[in-house]
Amino acid sequence: MKQIPCPHCGNRAQAEFVYERSADSVVPLDAEPAVAIAALFSRANLRGTEEELWRHAHGCGMWLLIRRDRVSHHIEWVKPIGPEALP
Amino acid sequence: MSKYSALQLLRGAFNGQSHWQPAWRHPDPKPSYDVVIIGGGGHGLATAYYLAKVHGITNVAVLEKGYIGSGNVGRNTTIVRSNYRLEPLGRFYEFSLKLWEGLSDDLNYNVMFSPRGALTLGHSDADMIRLAEKGDAMAVQGIEAELLTREQVMKIEPCLDFSRQARFPIEGAMIQWRGGTARHDAVAWGFARGADSHGVDIIQQCEVTGMVMDGNRVIAVETTRGRINAGTVAICAAGHSGHIAAMAGLKLPVESQTLQAMVTEGVKPMVNTVVMTQSLHCYISQSDKGGIVFGGDPDNWPSYAQRGQPVTMELAIQQGLALIPALSRLRMLRTWAGVTDMSFDGSPIIGPTPRDGLWIDGGWCYGGFKATPGSGYLFADTLANQRPHLIVEPFGLDRFERGTPVDENGTGPFPNHR
Numbered sequence: 131m132k133q134i135p136c137p138h139c140g141n142r143a144q145a146e147f148v149y150e151r152s153a154d155s156v157v158p159l160d161a162e163p164a165v166a167i168a169a170l171f172s173r174a175n176l177r178g179t180e181e182e183l184w185r186h187a188h189g190c191g192m193w194l195l196i197r198r199d200r201v202s203h204h205i206e207w208v209k210p211i212g213p214e215a216l217p
Numbered sequence: 218m219s220k221y222s223a224l225q226l227l228r229g230a231f232n233g234q235s236h237w238q239p240a241w242r243h244p245d246p247k248p249s250y251d252v253v254i255i256g257g258g259g260h261g262l263a264t265a266y267y268l269a270k271v272h273g274i275t276n277v278a279v280l281e282k283g284y285i286g287s288g289n290v291g292r293n294t295t296i297v298r299s300n301y302r303l304e305p306l307g308r309f310y311e312f313s314l315k316l317w318e319g320l321s322d323d324l325n326y327n328v329m330f331s332p333r334g335a336l337t338l339g340h341s342d343a344d345m346i347r348l349a350e351k352g353d354a355m356a357v358q359g360i361e362a363e364l365l366t367r368e369q370v371m372k373i374e375p376c377l378d379f380s381r382q383a384r385f386p387i388e389g390a391m392i393q394w395r396g397g398t399a400r401h402d403a404v405a406w407g408f409a410r411g412a413d414s415h416g417v418d419i420i421q422q423c424e425v426t427g428m429v430m431d432g433n434r435v436i437a438v439e440t441t442r443g444r445i446n447a448g449t450v451a452i453c454a455a456g457h458s459g460h461i462a463a464m465a466g467l468k469l470p471v472e473s474q475t476l477q478a479m480v481t482e483g484v485k486p487m488v489n490t491v492v493m494t495q496s497l498h499c500y501i502s503q504s505d506k507g508g509i510v511f512g513g514d515p516d517n518w519p520s521y522a523q524r525g526q527p528v529t530m531e532l533a534i535q536q537g538l539a540l541i542p543a544l545s546r547l548r549m550l551r552t553w554a555g556v557t558d559m560s561f562d563g564s565p566i567i568g569p570t571p572r573d574g575l576w577i578d579g580g581w582c583y584g585g586f587k588a589t590p591g592s593g594y595l596f597a598d599t600l601a602n603q604r605p606h607l608i609v610e611p612f613g614l615d616r617f618e619r620g621t622p623v624d625e626n627g628t629g630p631f632p633n634h635r
Binding site: 132144145148149150151152167168170171172173174175176177180182184200201202203 | 469617
């Protein structure tokens with residue numbers, strides 16, 4: 131099974147993690163309606179590398195930002211969540 | 218194209234079956250077509266077939282990156298049904314099911330449609346109430362459904378675990394008798410042969426790499442076999458819809474995820490219908506060769522990999538074994554996966570895009586196979602008349618911003634919550 135290096139817990143089985151959404155779909159609090167709708171209801175959905183929000187649901191429960199290749203599944207990096215998750 | 222018939226087969230018996238011809242041509246792309254369809258899967262080929270047959274539009278090219286039928290039309294669990302609660306979905310899938318019923322005759326190609334019944338099990342009172350509700354919703358739309366007691370299910374599917382200690386006790390079921398399975402490859406081949414016989418060019422090994430714009434209008438596609446001008450461009454690329462739409466600068470309300478399926482060694486008939494359940498997400502049927510075909514949840518995170526995760530496979534198998542314990546004795550022969558374009562409400566997207574001359578038929582989630590003839594027929598009508606057909610009107614690309622999603626499961630606007 132694939133492992134995801136949780137910044138809080140170390141390498142853990144991928145089954146412990148839940149994908150939440152891609153980072154480009156995070157809506158800034160002061161977004162105009164058109165921007166918010168675009169962010170909520172459309173995705174770049176690249177056949178390549180994207181940044182995504184995941185949650186270590188069956189572990190420490192923390193939200194994470196993961197940069198990952200969607201074809202090879204190679205994980206470039208995992209960061210604890212923070213202001214850098216916002217666009 | 219010669220018509221397939223028993224007589225032709227008999228005649229062939231006397232000349233060593235030497236009369237067989239290729240079922241479709243392998244033409245080089247022309248510089249220009251009225252309609253260019255991106256994607257030589259079930260939906261693309263069906264669209265081309267109905268464009269040519271019903272609307273007389275024959276200057277059509279179907280562009281396929283690999284070989285026809287190498288994508289999701291050859292990677293599904295072949296289930297056909299129209300048991301939906303919401304009216305727009307019921308109307309659409311019932312239209313498609315009616316086409317399935319006459320498809321082999323229409324195509325003169327045996328798609329082996331087998332209406333053996335689509336059975337949805339209920340494991341609790343709550344499940345049975347939901348199933349009764351759904352059956353009523355179907356009946357209101359004129360689609361037959363029958364609510365079954367536990368004893369009736371025992372007669373139909375004796376191999377299920379009916380013990381009271383079962384992990385998922387069986388309280389009853391709902392069945393749509395007209396549902397069933399079909400031979401998936403034959404669907405691709407039948408539509409390809411039909412489209413080709415009407416003059417459609419099916420161009421394989423031809424990957425679309427870009428779109429040529431004139432202002433807001435798509436006028437041509439760039440491919441690995443050169444530029445092809447097009448009056449209308451239609452995206453039928455399933456899991457790669459988003460990748461193709463990005464070439465025209467569009468973002469779609471879809472996320473691509475992997476959906477896997479698997480098949481066991483062949484055994485004598487033991488699963489008579491298509492077994493699904495109201496509480497779990499696992500569907501089991503038996504192929505004509507005898508293999509038990511399994512499917513489950515998608516891997517709930519984005520991927521273009523066409524290979525599944527063992528975790529998800531294990532979940533589907535656990536559910537299958539809990540329902541039919543005898544399956545534990547079988548060996549798994551093959552597993553495979555396809556890339557599905559999961560939409561935000563679980564319903565398809567059919568209609569115009571914000572770019573002139575660019576239309577889309579996608580967002581099929583994991584329900585695209587049963588839609589194949591209906592999708593092809595209605596999308597062809599949509600393209601020929603340059604407006605959405607009445608039945609596909611609720612499935613417009615802009616329905617999310619208008620606040621009118623068609624959300625059968627009521628799980629909200631997240632592709633990974635389907």
